[in-house]
Amino acid sequence: GESVGLHLPTLSVQEGDNSIINCAYSNSASDYFIWYKQESGKGPQFIIDIRSNMDKRQGQRVTVLLNKTVKHLSLQIAATQPGDSAVYFCAEKISGGGNKLTFGTGTQLKVEL
Amino acid sequence: NAGVMQNPRHLVRRRGQEARLRCSPMKGHSHVYWYRQLPEEGLKFMVYLQKENIIDESGMPKERFSAEFPKEGPSILRIQQVVRGDSAAYFCASSPPSQNTEAFFGQGTRLTVV
Numbered sequence: 001g002e003s004v005g006l007h008l009p010t011l012s013v014q015e016g017d018n019s020i021i022n023c024a025y026s027n028s029a030s031d032y033f034i035w036y037k038q039e040s041g042k043g044p045q046f047i048i049d050i051r052s053n054m055d056k057r058q059g060q061r062v063t064v065l066l067n068k069t070v071k072h073l074s075l076q077i078a079a080t081q082p083g084d085s086a087v088y089f090c091a092e093k094i095s096g097g098g099n100k101l102t103f104g105t106g107t108q109l110k111v112e113l
Numbered sequence: 114n115a116g117v118m119q120n121p122r123h124l125v126r127r128r129g130q131e132a133r134l135r136c137s138p139m140k141g142h143s144h145v146y147w148y149r150q151l152p153e154e155g156l157k158f159m160v161y162l163q164k165e166n167i168i169d170e171s172g173m174p175k176e177r178f179s180a181e182f183p184k185e186g187p188s189i190l191r192i193q194q195v196v197r198g199d200s201a202a203y204f205c206a207s208s209p210p211s212q213n214t215e216a217f218f219g220q221g222t223r224l225t226v227v
Contacts (some may be wrong), residue, residue: 099161
């Protein structure tokens with residue numbers, strides 16, 4: 001079946017640097033993408049989303065980029081802080097399916113002081 | 114407004130026993146989703162329910178697993194005759210009726226089968 005996958009299982013960055021987490025998806029029918037942050041022992045927390053009719057969306061310190069041509073999604077975190085340390089998941093869904101999400105494997109972000 | 118509430122947070126069952134996981138959605142949310150997460154993996158969709166209806170159960174194992182969301186009370190995920198492979202974190206998410214809103218996740222129930 002089609003799935004969402006991530007390239008890097010672990011990413012280590014220095015505090016204050018920018019982080020980039022990548023994700024590849026394969027279901028061309030997906031039209032809504034979300035990034036979640038999951039801290040140890042907790043549930044996924046919504047960070048930012050983007051619809052397929054957009055290629056960029058910005059939030060507070062985070063930016064999501066969508067490249068439909070190569071089916072690639074990225075999450076950029078500016079000025080990474082220790083509190084950003086967590087596992088980050090991309091997820092995709094198709095409109096009309098409620099919130100039935102397909103999640104990627106996840107990337108562990110470690111922020112070094 | 115309390116978030117999605119799941120209980121228990123941790124559940125230990127012996128092989129062959131039944132596990133019952135509960136999820137109370139956020140106020141005003143009528144859609145509930147259950148996901149399973151194995152260690153160091155992403156969440157896998159199991160089932161999508163609305164009040165008294167199962168909308169999509171394409172991710173549910175064919176045997177031993179069932180889910181309900183009654184008119185009154187929490188949503189229940191039931192696992193009968195648990196096996197060690199059922200050990201995982203089970204997350205519930207809820208959303209309002211609108212299709213264009215995000216789902217909010219609970220803190221999960223960590224099931225350990227011994």
